[in-house]
Amino acid sequence: MSADPQTPLRADAQRNRDQIIAAARAIFAEHGPEVPMEEIARAAGVGVGTLYRRFPDREALIRAVAVDNFTRVRDDARAASAEEPTCWSALVRLLYQSVDLQLSIQLAMLSIRAYEILREDPTIVALREDLLTEVESLVTGAQQEGHLRTDVGAGDVAMLFALLLRRIPSRKKHIAEMSTARNVAIMIDGLQSHPGTELPGHPLGRDDIH
Known part of the structure:
Protein backbone atom coordinates (compact mmCIF):
# COMPACT_ATOMS: atom_id res chain seq x y z
CA MET A 1 0.00 0.00 0.00
CA SER A 2 1.13 3.56 -0.54
CA ALA A 3 2.01 5.74 2.39
CA ASP A 4 -0.55 8.09 3.87
CA PRO A 5 -0.32 11.25 1.70
CA GLN A 6 -0.66 13.33 4.89
CA THR A 7 2.45 11.72 6.43
CA PRO A 8 5.63 13.76 5.81
CA LEU A 9 8.08 11.90 3.57
CA ARG A 10 11.85 11.73 3.80
CA ALA A 11 13.56 14.00 1.29
CA ASP A 12 14.50 11.14 -1.05
CA ALA A 13 11.05 9.59 -0.85
CA GLN A 14 9.41 12.96 -1.57
CA ARG A 15 11.77 13.50 -4.50
CA ASN A 16 10.87 10.09 -5.94
CA ARG A 17 7.18 10.80 -5.55
CA ASP A 18 7.50 14.20 -7.23
CA GLN A 19 9.47 12.68 -10.11
CA ILE A 20 6.88 9.95 -10.62
CA ILE A 21 3.98 12.42 -10.66
CA ALA A 22 5.84 14.74 -13.05
CA ALA A 23 6.61 11.86 -15.41
CA ALA A 24 3.03 10.57 -15.24
CA ARG A 25 1.66 14.05 -15.94
CA ALA A 26 3.75 14.36 -19.09
CA ILE A 27 3.01 10.83 -20.31
CA PHE A 28 -0.72 11.01 -19.57
CA ALA A 29 -0.94 14.30 -21.46
CA GLU A 30 0.82 12.83 -24.49
CA HIS A 31 -0.45 9.24 -24.56
CA GLY A 32 -3.34 8.89 -22.10
CA PRO A 33 -3.54 7.14 -18.72
CA GLU A 34 -3.15 3.53 -19.94
CA VAL A 35 0.59 3.70 -20.58
CA PRO A 36 2.48 0.79 -18.91
CA MET A 37 3.60 1.61 -15.39
CA GLU A 38 7.10 0.43 -16.30
CA GLU A 39 7.34 3.21 -18.87
CA ILE A 40 6.32 5.79 -16.30
CA ALA A 41 8.94 4.47 -13.84
CA ARG A 42 11.60 4.65 -16.53
CA ALA A 43 10.66 8.23 -17.43
CA ALA A 44 10.77 9.17 -13.74
CA GLY A 45 14.22 7.63 -13.31
CA VAL A 46 13.08 5.24 -10.57
CA GLY A 47 12.67 1.49 -10.31
CA VAL A 48 9.30 -0.16 -10.81
CA GLY A 49 9.39 -1.27 -7.17
CA THR A 50 9.77 2.32 -6.04
CA LEU A 51 6.81 3.36 -8.17
CA TYR A 52 4.58 0.65 -6.74
CA ARG A 53 5.60 1.45 -3.19
CA ARG A 54 4.30 4.97 -3.67
CA PHE A 55 1.39 4.09 -5.96
CA PRO A 56 0.18 0.48 -5.62
CA ASP A 57 -1.89 0.61 -8.81
CA ARG A 58 -2.73 2.79 -11.79
CA GLU A 59 -5.80 4.19 -10.07
CA ALA A 60 -3.68 5.57 -7.22
CA LEU A 61 -1.33 7.24 -9.70
Whole structure:
Protein backbone atom coordinates (compact mmCIF):
# COMPACT_ATOMS: atom_id res chain seq x y z
CA MET A 1 0.00 0.00 0.00
CA SER A 2 1.13 3.56 -0.54
CA ALA A 3 2.01 5.74 2.39
CA ASP A 4 -0.55 8.09 3.87
CA PRO A 5 -0.32 11.25 1.70
CA GLN A 6 -0.66 13.33 4.89
CA THR A 7 2.45 11.72 6.43
CA PRO A 8 5.63 13.76 5.81
CA LEU A 9 8.08 11.90 3.57
CA ARG A 10 11.85 11.73 3.80
CA ALA A 11 13.56 14.00 1.29
CA ASP A 12 14.50 11.14 -1.05
CA ALA A 13 11.05 9.59 -0.85
CA GLN A 14 9.41 12.96 -1.57
CA ARG A 15 11.77 13.50 -4.50
CA ASN A 16 10.87 10.09 -5.94
CA ARG A 17 7.18 10.80 -5.55
CA ASP A 18 7.50 14.20 -7.23
CA GLN A 19 9.47 12.68 -10.11
CA ILE A 20 6.88 9.95 -10.62
CA ILE A 21 3.98 12.42 -10.66
CA ALA A 22 5.84 14.74 -13.05
CA ALA A 23 6.61 11.86 -15.41
CA ALA A 24 3.03 10.57 -15.24
CA ARG A 25 1.66 14.05 -15.94
CA ALA A 26 3.75 14.36 -19.09
CA ILE A 27 3.01 10.83 -20.31
CA PHE A 28 -0.72 11.01 -19.57
CA ALA A 29 -0.94 14.30 -21.46
CA GLU A 30 0.82 12.83 -24.49
CA HIS A 31 -0.45 9.24 -24.56
CA GLY A 32 -3.34 8.89 -22.10
CA PRO A 33 -3.54 7.14 -18.72
CA GLU A 34 -3.15 3.53 -19.94
CA VAL A 35 0.59 3.70 -20.58
CA PRO A 36 2.48 0.79 -18.91
CA MET A 37 3.60 1.61 -15.39
CA GLU A 38 7.10 0.43 -16.30
CA GLU A 39 7.34 3.21 -18.87
CA ILE A 40 6.32 5.79 -16.30
CA ALA A 41 8.94 4.47 -13.84
CA ARG A 42 11.60 4.65 -16.53
CA ALA A 43 10.66 8.23 -17.43
CA ALA A 44 10.77 9.17 -13.74
CA GLY A 45 14.22 7.63 -13.31
CA VAL A 46 13.08 5.24 -10.57
CA GLY A 47 12.67 1.49 -10.31
CA VAL A 48 9.30 -0.16 -10.81
CA GLY A 49 9.39 -1.27 -7.17
CA THR A 50 9.77 2.32 -6.04
CA LEU A 51 6.81 3.36 -8.17
CA TYR A 52 4.58 0.65 -6.74
CA ARG A 53 5.60 1.45 -3.19
CA ARG A 54 4.30 4.97 -3.67
CA PHE A 55 1.39 4.09 -5.96
CA PRO A 56 0.18 0.48 -5.62
CA ASP A 57 -1.89 0.61 -8.81
CA ARG A 58 -2.73 2.79 -11.79
CA GLU A 59 -5.80 4.19 -10.07
CA ALA A 60 -3.68 5.57 -7.22
CA LEU A 61 -1.33 7.24 -9.70
CA ILE A 62 -4.16 8.76 -11.76
CA ARG A 63 -5.69 10.10 -8.56
CA ALA A 64 -2.37 11.62 -7.44
CA VAL A 65 -1.86 13.33 -10.81
CA ALA A 66 -5.40 14.73 -10.75
CA VAL A 67 -5.01 16.01 -7.17
CA ASP A 68 -1.70 17.62 -8.15
CA ASN A 69 -3.33 19.27 -11.18
CA PHE A 70 -6.36 20.65 -9.37
CA THR A 71 -4.18 21.89 -6.50
CA ARG A 72 -1.98 23.77 -8.96
CA VAL A 73 -4.95 25.38 -10.70
CA ARG A 74 -6.62 26.33 -7.42
CA ASP A 75 -3.37 27.90 -6.24
CA ASP A 76 -3.03 29.69 -9.59
CA ALA A 77 -6.54 31.12 -9.13
CA ARG A 78 -5.75 32.33 -5.63
CA ALA A 79 -2.46 33.87 -6.75
CA ALA A 80 -4.11 35.62 -9.69
CA SER A 81 -6.81 37.01 -7.43
CA ALA A 82 -4.24 38.33 -4.97
CA GLU A 83 -1.75 39.73 -7.47
CA GLU A 84 -3.81 41.17 -10.34
CA PRO A 85 -5.28 44.69 -10.13
CA THR A 86 -8.79 43.62 -11.21
CA CYS A 87 -10.94 40.50 -11.08
CA TRP A 88 -11.18 40.58 -14.87
CA SER A 89 -7.40 40.55 -15.35
CA ALA A 90 -7.15 37.75 -12.77
CA LEU A 91 -9.76 35.71 -14.66
CA VAL A 92 -7.99 36.27 -17.98
CA ARG A 93 -4.66 35.26 -16.42
CA LEU A 94 -6.20 32.09 -15.02
CA LEU A 95 -7.77 31.12 -18.33
CA TYR A 96 -4.48 31.51 -20.18
CA GLN A 97 -2.23 29.71 -17.74
CA SER A 98 -4.34 26.75 -16.62
CA VAL A 99 -2.59 24.12 -18.71
CA ASP A 100 -2.72 21.79 -15.70
CA LEU A 101 -6.50 21.80 -15.83
CA GLN A 102 -6.30 20.70 -19.44
CA LEU A 103 -4.81 17.35 -18.46
CA SER A 104 -7.45 16.71 -15.78
CA ILE A 105 -10.21 17.50 -18.27
CA GLN A 106 -8.65 15.29 -20.92
CA LEU A 107 -8.32 12.42 -18.45
CA ALA A 108 -11.94 12.77 -17.41
CA MET A 109 -13.25 12.99 -20.96
CA LEU A 110 -11.08 10.39 -22.67
CA SER A 111 -10.71 7.70 -20.00
CA ILE A 112 -13.67 6.07 -18.28
CA ARG A 113 -11.42 4.90 -15.45
CA ALA A 114 -10.04 8.39 -14.87
CA TYR A 115 -13.53 9.88 -15.06
CA GLU A 116 -14.76 7.60 -12.28
CA ILE A 117 -11.76 8.49 -10.11
CA LEU A 118 -12.18 12.23 -10.62
CA ARG A 119 -15.93 12.05 -10.02
CA GLU A 120 -15.87 10.05 -6.79
CA ASP A 121 -12.64 10.93 -4.99
CA PRO A 122 -13.46 13.23 -2.02
CA THR A 123 -10.14 15.10 -2.18
CA ILE A 124 -10.62 15.89 -5.86
CA VAL A 125 -14.26 16.86 -5.30
CA ALA A 126 -13.18 19.26 -2.52
CA LEU A 127 -10.45 20.79 -4.70
CA ARG A 128 -12.93 21.18 -7.55
CA GLU A 129 -15.32 23.02 -5.22
CA ASP A 130 -12.49 25.27 -4.01
CA LEU A 131 -11.64 26.10 -7.62
CA LEU A 132 -15.26 26.84 -8.50
CA THR A 133 -15.48 29.13 -5.47
CA GLU A 134 -12.45 31.07 -6.73
CA VAL A 135 -13.86 31.28 -10.28
CA GLU A 136 -17.26 32.35 -8.95
CA SER A 137 -15.64 35.14 -6.95
CA LEU A 138 -13.68 36.35 -9.99
CA VAL A 139 -16.78 36.21 -12.21
CA THR A 140 -18.87 38.22 -9.74
CA GLY A 141 -16.07 40.74 -9.23
CA ALA A 142 -15.44 41.17 -12.97
CA GLN A 143 -19.15 41.77 -13.53
CA GLN A 144 -19.23 44.39 -10.78
CA GLU A 145 -16.22 46.08 -12.42
CA GLY A 146 -18.15 46.24 -15.69
CA HIS A 147 -15.65 44.11 -17.61
CA LEU A 148 -17.55 40.81 -17.82
CA ARG A 149 -20.97 40.47 -19.43
CA THR A 150 -23.69 40.08 -16.83
CA ASP A 151 -25.64 37.29 -18.52
CA VAL A 152 -23.06 34.58 -17.74
CA GLY A 153 -22.24 32.72 -14.54
CA ALA A 154 -19.29 30.80 -13.13
CA GLY A 155 -20.75 27.62 -14.61
CA ASP A 156 -20.71 29.14 -18.09
CA VAL A 157 -17.05 30.08 -17.75
CA ALA A 158 -16.13 26.63 -16.43
CA MET A 159 -18.02 24.83 -19.20
CA LEU A 160 -16.55 27.04 -21.93
CA PHE A 161 -13.07 26.43 -20.65
CA ALA A 162 -13.62 22.68 -20.40
CA LEU A 163 -14.79 22.56 -24.01
CA LEU A 164 -11.89 24.66 -25.28
CA LEU A 165 -9.32 22.57 -23.45
CA ARG A 166 -10.28 19.45 -25.37
CA ARG A 167 -7.40 20.22 -27.67
CA ILE A 168 -7.97 19.10 -31.26
CA PRO A 169 -5.43 16.41 -32.17
CA SER A 170 -2.74 17.60 -34.53
CA ARG A 171 0.43 16.07 -35.91
CA LYS A 172 2.15 19.35 -35.12
CA LYS A 173 2.25 20.11 -31.39
CA HIS A 174 2.78 23.84 -31.89
CA ILE A 175 -0.37 24.03 -34.07
CA ALA A 176 -2.44 22.34 -31.35
CA GLU A 177 -1.03 24.70 -28.70
CA MET A 178 -1.60 27.76 -30.88
CA SER A 179 -5.15 26.63 -31.62
CA THR A 180 -5.92 26.40 -27.91
CA ALA A 181 -4.44 29.86 -27.22
CA ARG A 182 -6.40 31.39 -30.11
CA ASN A 183 -9.65 29.81 -28.93
CA VAL A 184 -9.10 31.07 -25.39
CA ALA A 185 -8.56 34.59 -26.81
CA ILE A 186 -11.80 34.34 -28.81
CA MET A 187 -13.64 33.13 -25.71
CA ILE A 188 -12.29 36.04 -23.64
CA ASP A 189 -13.51 38.51 -26.26
CA GLY A 190 -16.95 36.90 -26.14
CA LEU A 191 -17.06 37.19 -22.35
CA GLN A 192 -16.41 40.92 -22.29
CA SER A 193 -19.26 43.26 -21.42
CA HIS A 194 -20.18 44.30 -24.95
CA PRO A 195 -21.91 41.18 -26.24
CA GLY A 196 -23.33 41.09 -29.73
CA THR A 197 -25.60 38.07 -29.28
CA GLU A 198 -28.27 37.51 -26.64
CA LEU A 199 -27.75 34.23 -24.80
CA PRO A 200 -30.60 31.72 -24.52
CA GLY A 201 -31.72 30.37 -21.14
CA HIS A 202 -30.18 31.62 -17.92
CA PRO A 203 -26.64 32.08 -16.55
CA LEU A 204 -25.21 28.73 -15.45
CA GLY A 205 -24.13 28.55 -11.83
CA ARG A 206 -21.91 26.00 -10.11
CA ASP A 207 -24.89 23.78 -9.27
CA ASP A 208 -25.84 23.54 -12.94
CA ILE A 209 -22.56 21.85 -13.89
CA HIS A 210 -22.43 19.12 -11.22
